[in-house]
Amino acid sequence: MGTSIRVTFKRKFFAGLFVFIPVVITFFVISWFFSFVDSFLEPLYFKILGYHFPGIGFISAIIIIFLVGIISTNVFGKRIIDSFELLLLKIPVLKGIYTSVKQLVEAFSPESKVSSFKKFIIVEYPRPGVYSYGFLTKDCVIKAEKDGRESCLRAVYVPTNLIY
Known part of the structure; x- marks a missing residue:
């Protein structure tokens, strides 16, 4: 204890x-x-x-x-x-x-032209219903198909605290 x-x-x-x-x-x-x-x-x-x-x-x-x-x-x-x-x-x-x-x-x-953070965004992470802030680092990393529609997967940096 x-x-x-x-x-x-x-x-x-x-x-x-x-x-x-x-x-x-x-x-x-x-x-x-x-x-x-x-x-x-x-x-x-x-x-x-x-x-x-x-x-x-x-x-x-x-x-x-x-x-x-x-x-x-x-x-x-x-x-x-x-x-x-x-x-x-x-x-x-x-x-x-x-x-x-x-x-x-x-x-x-x-x-900045060299900025890796393009814009501030909010993403559903780390689980459904919980939202975290992040920075968009790349607009379209991979084109993916979901439910018959083509969409772009984006790269996002989500700062996290690994202490917990």
């Missing part, structure tokens, strides 16, 4: 940990980014406005991300970004980090 409780506790604890850690890390990274932008630009805003404006980092970060989006979709801006990317790829440690993060982001980007 004691072993069963210990095993169940261990399983549930690690399941919770694997859900909790990405959420906490995401929160801290976003919080750090906004705080960094806020602390970096706060002296400038203080000189302009004459007083402290709480939350200006959040607004500034949104504007900066939007401006980077404008620049990255512009022909000349794309050249600048490509040059910066080539510089990053020449630095050994940064190359590994940058390449990994870029591949991860592009995998989920709907506008």
